[in-house]
Amino acid sequence: MKVPILRTIDLSKTFEVGGHKVKALQRANLEVMPGEFIAITGPSGSGKTTLLSLVGCLDKPTEGKIILDGVDVTNIPEASLYKIRREKIGFIFQSFNLIENLSAIENVELPMEFSIKSGKQRSKKARELLDLVGLQEREKHRPSQLSVGEQQRVAIARALANGPAIILADEPTGNLDSETGLSIVKMLGRLTTDQKCTVMLVTHDPRVASLAARTLSLRDGELLQE
Amino acid sequence: MYVEARAFKSVWRRKLRTLLVSFVLALCVAVLISTIAGVRASEESTKEMVAKAEANTADMVAKVQANAEEMVAGIQASTEEMVAGIEQGAEETIGQTEIMSRMIMVSSGFGPMRGGEGTNLMSEDVVDDIYSIEGVAAVLPSLTERVGASSDDPRDYDYAVNGVLLDSSLVEGYSVLPSNIIAGRQIEEGDGAAVLLSQDLISSGYFQVGVGDTITLEGSEFEVVGIFYSTQFGDEKTIYMSLENAQNLFGEAGEVSSLQVFAETKDVVNDVAEAIENLDSSWFVMTFEDMPMGRFGESIALTQEQQIATMQEQASQQIAALRDDVSNIESLGVQISLVAGIAGVLMIFGIMFYTVRERTREIGILKALGFSNPYVMERFMLEGSYIGFLGGLIGVALGAVTCSQLGPWLLNISETTSVTVEPYYVLIGLGGAVLCGALGSVYPAWRASRVSPMEALRHG
Numbered sequence: 001m002k003v004p005i006l007r008t009i010d011l012s013k014t015f016e017v018g019g020h021k022v023k024a025l026q027r028a029n030l031e032v033m034p035g036e037f038i039a040i041t042g043p044s045g046s047g048k049t050t051l052l053s054l055v056g057c058l059d060k061p062t063e064g065k066i067i068l069d070g071v072d073v074t075n076i077p078e079a080s081l082y083k084i085r086r087e088k089i090g091f092i093f094q095s096f097n098l099i100e101n102l103s104a105i106e107n108v109e110l111p112m113e114f115s116i117k118s119g120k121q122r123s124k125k126a127r128e129l130l131d132l133v134g135l136q137e138r139e140k141h142r143p144s145q146l147s148v149g150e151q152q153r154v155a156i157a158r159a160l161a162n163g164p165a166i167i168l169a170d171e172p173t174g175n176l177d178s179e180t181g182l183s184i185v186k187m188l189g190r191l192t193t194d195q196k197c198t199v200m201l202v203t204h205d206p207r208v209a210s211l212a213a214r215t216l217s218l219r220d221g222e223l224l225q226e
Numbered sequence: 227m228y229v230e231a232r233a234f235k236s237v238w239r240r241k242l243r244t245l246l247v248s249f250v251l252a253l254c255v256a257v258l259i260s261t262i263a264g265v266r267a268s269e270e271s272t273k274e275m276v277a278k279a280e281a282n283t284a285d286m287v288a289k290v291q292a293n294a295e296e297m298v299a300g301i302q303a304s305t306e307e308m309v310a311g312i313e314q315g316a317e318e319t320i321g322q323t324e325i326m327s328r329m330i331m332v333s334s335g336f337g338p339m340r341g342g343e344g345t346n347l348m349s350e351d352v353v354d355d356i357y358s359i360e361g362v363a364a365v366l367p368s369l370t371e372r373v374g375a376s377s378d379d380p381r382d383y384d385y386a387v388n389g390v391l392l393d394s395s396l397v398e399g400y401s402v403l404p405s406n407i408i409a410g411r412q413i414e415e416g417d418g419a420a421v422l423l424s425q426d427l428i429s430s431g432y433f434q435v436g437v438g439d440t441i442t443l444e445g446s447e448f449e450v451v452g453i454f455y456s457t458q459f460g461d462e463k464t465i466y467m468s469l470e471n472a473q474n475l476f477g478e479a480g481e482v483s484s485l486q487v488f489a490e491t492k493d494v495v496n497d498v499a500e501a502i503e504n505l506d507s508s509w510f511v512m513t514f515e516d517m518p519m520g521r522f523g524e525s526i527a528l529t530q531e532q533q534i535a536t537m538q539e540q541a542s543q544q545i546a547a548l549r550d551d552v553s554n555i556e557s558l559g560v561q562i563s564l565v566a567g568i569a570g571v572l573m574i575f576g577i578m579f580y581t582v583r584e585r586t587r588e589i590g591i592l593k594a595l596g597f598s599n600p601y602v603m604e605r606f607m608l609e610g611s612y613i614g615f616l617g618g619l620i621g622v623a624l625g626a627v628t629c630s631q632l633g634p635w636l637l638n639i640s641e642t643t644s645v646t647v648e649p650y651y652v653l654i655g656l657g658g659a660v661l662c663g664a665l666g667s668v669y670p671a672w673r674a675s676r677v678s679p680m681e682a683l684r685h686g
Binding site: 082086 | 228232235236588592594596597598683
């Protein structure tokens with residue numbers, strides 16, 4: 001019997017805005033199996049990014065639990081949470097979030113700073129990952145010298161750097177044209193089959209969501225099962 | 227090691243910002259180094275001036291002491307000679323000492339042998355006044371004038387003319403004239419324009435004459451009837467003549483400069499001296515007992531001590547003022563250094579604070595990728611330290627140039643003192659700059675480490 005790589009139990013998040021409590025996520029229960037490509041859809045403000053931030057250990061839930069790769073990460077203090085993010089999670093952001101003054105290969109090397117001590121081995125691994133996303137010729141280029149599609153591919157390579165348990169992609173096609181966006185999503189799909197990665201993708205684009213193996217919807221903070 | 231390399235790369239890749247901050251910090255370091263070097267040079271210069279002042283004082287004190295010792299030695303030698311003469315005379319002339327012990331010297335100024343311009347003279351009429359005092363046996367007036375006196379030094383004159391009463395019968399067994407006649411004869415009453423000349427004035431070449439020759443004094447001619455060998459202090463450049471001749475020669479008829487008063491007995495000497503003092507308190511009255519050189523020596527010693535004390539006090543004041551200057555310079559140096567240091571820290575603080583705000587998104591990315599809070603803090607502090615180090619290097623170079631080129635211009639120091647940058651100033655400059663960088667980065671780095679990755683990625 002397969003054990004879920006990610007499981008949320010009654011996960012809730014409430015924000016306080018101007019003295020009013022806003023329920024961004026309400027009792028979300030979710031299970032993601034290893035190697036699964038799952039899409040979370042929903043309109044703006046439905047709680048997609050909040051869900052991704054919680055399971056990515058970037059934010060703390062108000063209630064509920066998060067079990068990541070068999071570990072309850074809900075109550076791990078912030079001072080130790082960075083290790084979970086480093087070892088278990090790979091992030092892909094809508095705006096790529098590459099560091100501007102680092103080259104493509106340096107951006108990919110960045111998360112491996114603690115996991116691989118040898119600089120040469122780090123570079124070798126980073127080149128392999130850039131090769132995987134088809135950017136072996138662009139390793140010395142700065143983000144500003146790359147197209148938006150290429151930047152997102154560098155972000156994907158960086159997300160894969162430490163062999164994470166799950167890749168969390170927040171609107172990865174949001175800043176891309178539809179053709180490039182689709183190619184990026186297809187690349188993520190291939191990672192689940194070729195690299196046995198688990199990908200959880202958040203999007204409001206139904207065409208993108210349709211490429212995922214499973215789709216869940218969020219409406220006003222409530223997770224609707226497929 | 228990786229965090230150091232990352233921090234270095236980050237600083238290196240923001241060249242313009244790094245150079246601008248480093249340059250401003252360099253100005254602070256240059257000010258710091260120049261101040262330290264300037265203060266040190268001023269201290270050295272002042273120490274040199276203090277040493278010179280001390281040496282000058284010691285030199286002046288030594289000169290005063292030597293001068294005084296020379297005078298005292300001369301007086302002592304003269305006294306010894308006089309005492310020896312008196313003793314010898316005592317053997318030869320019974321009662322000579324007794325006569326001397328009855329003598330009282332009276333003069334209108336300090337010292338019986340002084341005369342000339344600036345010395346008050348006494349009217350010859352006082353002789354009768356003194357004779358009217360009970361216990362006075364004889365009064366021998368004299369007029370002494372120094373000729374060719376060119377300074378305040380009482381020994382600095384060409385010759386002295388001493389006009390005395392030639393009547394030796396006034397005090398039995400005593401003559402005011404010198405007794406060591408080595409050529410010719412003693413001058414006597416009724417000799418007219420005759421003089422008795424000191425052998426020293428001939429041996430020095432001032433007068434190239436012998437007994438029977440004529441010398442011209444102040445336009446008047448006098449016959450040299452005798453030459454004497456001087457045995458008394460101050461007598462070596464003296465020409466003796468009659469009181470009347472001396473008064474006429476200097477146009478001071480009826481005036482005298484000193485009196486030798488003889489009491490009837492030794493027992494009344496002090497009473498007579500007191501009575502003379504009562505006649506005119508401005509006179510200088512001295513008994514033979516007062517004459518021994520102890521008194522005069524004491525006076526010289528006292529004057530010398532006062533002079534030395536005054537010089538030492540003045541030198542002490544001068545040295546204290548110089549030391550005050552050094553203290554003030556040091557205090558100013560500390561203040562300037564503090565201001566430079568605080569300015570450096572504040573500048574780094576401002577820049578690093580701005581940098582943290584500017585790079586909030588980058589910090590969020592790093593934290594999302596799994597970088598810990600201590601890593602983020604260390605990285606920003608290292609960046610601040612590297613900027614500080616670079617600023618320190620430029621500042622040390624700038625400080626060295628400033629010290630060597632502008633130091634002598636800006637500082638009032640002696641020519642022998644130079645404003646140099648010692649090796650440890652370089653360490654102070656570099657260390658201070660790195661410390662400024664690290665201190666100025668502490669709070670911004672702490673703020674950076676506290677940035678919420680979620681907030682940073684959302685709003686950064």
